Amino acid sequence: MSGSNHISRRDFIKVTTGAIGGFIAGVLGIPSIAYMISPALREDKAGKPMPIGKLEDIPIGTPHPFSFTITKVNGWERTAASYGGFILRKSEDPNDILVLSSRCTHLSCRVNWNETAGAFLCPCHDAKFSKEGEVLDGPPPEPLGHFTHEVDAEGYITIIPVEQKAG
Amino acid sequence: MRSTLWQKLFSWLDERLGLNDAYKNLLDRPEPKGNWWNTLGSASLFLFILQAVTGIFLTVYYTPSPDHAYDSIQYIMTEVQFGWLVRGIHHWSASLMVIVVFIHMLRVFFTASYKYPRELTWLIGIGLLLLTVGMGFTGYLLPWHQMAYWATTVGTQIAGSVPFAGEFILKSLRGGPDLSALTLQRFFAAHIWILPALLVALIGVHLYLIIRHGESHFPDKED
Ligand code: HEM
Ligand code: FES
Numbered sequence: 532m533s534g535s536n537h538i539s540r541r542d543f544i545k546v547t548t549g550a551i552g553g554f555i556a557g558v559l560g561i562p563s564i565a566y567m568i569s570p571a572l573r574e575d576k577a578g579k580p581m582p583i584g585k586l587e588d589i590p591i592g593t594p595h596p597f598s599f600t601i602t603k604v605n606g607w608e609r610t611a612a613s614y615g616g617f618i619l620r621k622s623e624d625p626n627d628i629l630v631l632s633s634r635c636t637h638l639s640c641r642v643n644w645n646e647t648a649g650a651f652l653c654p655c656h657d658a659k660f661s662k663e664g665e666v667l668d669g670p671p672p673e674p675l676g677h678f679t680h681e682v683d684a685e686g687y688i689t690i691i692p693v694e695q696k697a698g
Numbered sequence: 699m700r701s702t703l704w705q706k707l708f709s710w711l712d713e714r715l716g717l718n719d720a721y722k723n724l725l726d727r728p729e730p731k732g733n734w735w736n737t738l739g740s741a742s743l744f745l746f747i748l749q750a751v752t753g754i755f756l757t758v759y760y761t762p763s764p765d766h767a768y769d770s771i772q773y774i775m776t777e778v779q780f781g782w783l784v785r786g787i788h789h790w791s792a793s794l795m796v797i798v799v800f801i802h803m804l805r806v807f808f809t810a811s812y813k814y815p816r817e818l819t820w821l822i823g824i825g826l827l828l829l830t831v832g833m834g835f836t837g838y839l840l841p842w843h844q845m846a847y848w849a850t851t852v853g854t855q856i857a858g859s860v861p862f863a864g865e866f867i868l869k870s871l872r873g874g875p876d877l878s879a880l881t882l883q884r885f886f887a888a889h890i891w892i893l894p895a896l897l898v899a900l901i902g903v904h905l906y907l908i909i910r911h912g913e914s915h916f917p918d919k920e921d
Contacts, residue, residue, distance in 0.1 A: 569781070607761070
């Protein structure tokens with residue numbers, strides 16, 4: 532067919548079959564994939580502020596545990612998930628507070644404060660974090676996360692329940 | 699001629715899988731002169747595959763529990779992208795499949811294709827029809843709304859009217875004397891595992907027999 536600007540019958544069939552096939556694959560494929568990943572595309576709403584304790588009940592210098600529960604609607608069900616962390620009052624100053632998340636930055640196990648070790652220990656792969664959340668030992672790639680907090684006039688501490696990266 | 703990589707790959711596979719032979723035996727069969735009524739078997743097969751695919755998709759979200767069945771379907775219809783489409787196809791093709799399988803049977807009857815040597819094809823076909831209806835019956839309960847609940851109440855009650863064994867049949871279908879979570883769960887199991895497995899097996903034999911005997915000729919004036 533060289534020299535002719537007509538396409539051959541064979542090529543025409545090839546191109547149209549390809550085009551129609553591609554169209555059908557798209558019509559079937561896109562809805563299928565969208566259907567499967569649909570829940571993953573939903574945005575997680577930022578939570579409402581959570582009260583986590585009163586200033587006067589919290590000792591100075593040692594991490595004090597707190598926990599809270601968030602109920603979310605997942606699909607056709609409400610699921611309550613509990614989260615937790617530690618409040619560290621570094622000094623008498625009511626603003627000198629660090630609210631750490633207890634979620635290990637390695638693979639998300641929960642760390643515990645260990646008084647004798649003077650550190651947060653992770654039960655999963657033996658990570659060790661300092662009182663202020665820095666990595667002392669083990670596999671975690673970064674310090675513990677924290678929550679932004681506020682202390683009101685009566686001394687109630689509230690946090691925005693979205694974990695922030697350290698730093 | 700220089701063979702392309704693709705051709706090399708194909709002949710490598712063909713040597714081992716016998717693709718060309720399979721093609722000749724499965725698809726390149728002699729067929730009697732075309733008649734649209736002869737396509738209904740393939741249409742049934744297509745609908746079965748369509749139901750299998752959309753059904754598998756539905757199980758990604760559907761929950762067979764009295765607490766959540768209805769809500770999970772609401773979720774599919776309103777929240778999941780294209781959920782309405784997947785469920786819609788499954789819902790409407792279910793009725794269509796019963797109709798198509800039934801008309802396929804009528805055509806086999808009117809063309810007298812059930813005669814020697816195809817009696818077994820016919821008997822297996824009866825199994826296929828019953829299983830298809832069974833799929834419809836078990837699937838109907840799954841949304842667990844009023845209509846589903848009462849349709850199943852009535853359907854199982856009818857099955858229960860069989861003399862002597864009636865009560866036993868009714869309890870086996872419902873998983874007890876009443877419609878309950880057990881009913882929903884066993885209907886679900888039947889709908890997604892038991893009946894489809896039987897259907898696949900019987901369809902396999904049905905198709906094997908069709909390939910073995912070839913398609914019957916359309917009767918003409920002399921028959
Ligand atoms: C799930 C349901 C069914 C599927 C997927 C199915 C599939 C098929 C296919 C693909 C064919 C060949 C093409 C054709 O003749 O249309 C066929 C032929 C046949 N079917 Fe079915 N079928 C089903 C139900 C039935 C039923 C309910 C009967 C009767 C009770 C039946 C009896 C036959 C017979 C006797 C033939 C051979 C016809 C001939 O050689 O002319 N099938 N079936
Ligand atoms: S998850 Fe904490 S150390 Fe691995």
